[in-house]
């Protein structure tokens with residue numbers, strides 16, 4: 116899987132991300148900023164729903180982290196479309212790197228970035244808003260690692276399906292926000308209207324936040340969150356399969372730099 | 373090194389290549405010529421493995437290029453027609469990336485980056501972001517990235533577009549050197565004099581096929597039609613074997629040596645050549661040959677005009 120050439124592609128991919136870090140920084144700064152605004156209302160909401168000494172961070176920190184992580188979906192698309200705009204896509208393909216090398220190499224740095232972004236947001240949540248976990252930190256890490264993999268696969272699917280960068284970004288952002296909102300990132304899924312709760316099951320965000328809630332409030336360990344993990348793995352397989360099935364390396368894509 | 377057989381390619385129902393055969397040997401430079409839209413870039417894309425042909429085969433170093441892809445890709449260096457560089461990376465990072473992608477180890481890659489930057493006159497720009505280069509410098513970087521790993525088969529699709537006189541000479545030097553080291557080079561350009569400077573063999577892609585594939589002198593000798601015309605002020609005299617074309621007298625059949633033909637005509641005309649205003653001569657050249665092959669004769673520029681009145 117990790118051939119030497121995919122690591123070479125990944126090294127340059129990381130440089131390209133760092134050369135233009137604004138989008139990644141936004142996904143870190145915004146949740147922290149929103150957290151400061153929204154903490155009191157989240158606290159009131161949690162206490163009303165029966166969690167006596169809630170600080171508000173129990174739902175707010177994972178909710179905002181997941182919400183803004185969805186911005187990463189359009190970054191995945193950008194990875195590919197920019198290569199077309201720069202004229203480097205064909206050069207990559209003409210090199211001795213295989214399509215798999217290119218895919219793995221391009222996705223790996225972004226995956227690491229998005230995971231780091233979640234780690235920073237959760238850490239900031241602990242330091243600034245008093246976010247605490249009653250269950251297993253390992254379980255939390257596994258859930259987040261799988262969630263980010265689902266996001267990256269979703270982005271890769273959009274990049275494979277759409278012909279222009281604008282289409283992929285719009286669908287990525289709108290779809291991402293809808294999934295996050297339905298999944299309970301804005302308000303706990305249990306407070307949503309009945310139809311929305313039913314639809315929420317189709318959102319990876321729902322299963323992610325469901326698992327995190329158990330880990331945060333109900334002392335859950337890895338063994339207690341196998342159902343959401345299995346569903347997330349299902350999303351990962353589904354999105355990856357569509358991406359691979361629809362991807363044509365020789366397609367002309369329209370990207371802007 | 374490169375053997376292309378019976379290559380056919382259509383985009384939808386627009387048939388571009390109708391059975392192209394082309395061989396390029398090690399150490400050989402082949403200038404691939406053809407009008408805009410002839411299919412040069414399409415042909416190169418297929419040979420470099422970027423597109424699938426509808427029919428036909430590409431063999432590189434004796435191996436089927438489509439079946440032995442990773443192996444043959446390592447032998448190839450491609451500079452596409454459209455600029456392809458990473459603007460936010462430095463010149464060094466751009467070069468290093470493609471050196472490493474081609475499988476060079478870190479220290480060999482570093483040496484190659486330095487020597488290639490030197491050859492393309494980019495040494496003092498190595499640590500600048502590519503987006504800060506001028507258009508011609510970007511073009512040079514773009515071409516340098518294709519040859520950084522000293523490939524055995526090089527495709528350069530209009531590498532000198534936008535390069536100034538000195539850069540162009542530099543790029544031609546590198547191409548000659550690659551060939552001298554045994555690389556097979558496919559070189560497209562619309563500047564025909566570059567091929568004369570490279571001593572390239574000529575392949576003309578016309579109407580979906582390679583119309584001519586021969587060494588440069590042979591192409592000129594076979595197709596480089598010469599032309600001559602005697603221009604008169606006032607009445608144009610009659611002369612056997614010549615016809616009147618407006619104010620000019622032109623031979624009825626093509627001539628091999630336009631200067632000798634003009635001299636003979638003037639001698640035959642004698643005193644009747646008094647109204648002569650000028651002599652136009654087109655020497656056989658790659659340009660006149662190319663235009664004859666692609667069916668656009670007569671567009672060739674008059675290379676010499678001797679004004680009789682001034683002489």
Ligand SMILES: Nc1ncnc2c1ncn2[C@@H]1O[C@H](COP(=O)(O)OP(=O)(O)OP(=O)(O)O)[C@@H](O)[C@H]1O
Nearest residue numbers: 367383388406407408409410411412413414415453
């Ligand atoms: N991706 C494509 N889809 C549809 N038609 C294409 C595509 N690429 C090229 N063509 C068509 O194929 C023909 C050959 O194009 P190609 O770019 O190979 O020509 P060329 O000889 O390189 O021309 P130029 O000298 O202008 O670079 C053109 O008529 C062009 O319109």
Ligand SMILES: [Mg+2]
Nearest residue numbers: 412413414453
């Ligand atoms: Mg072309």
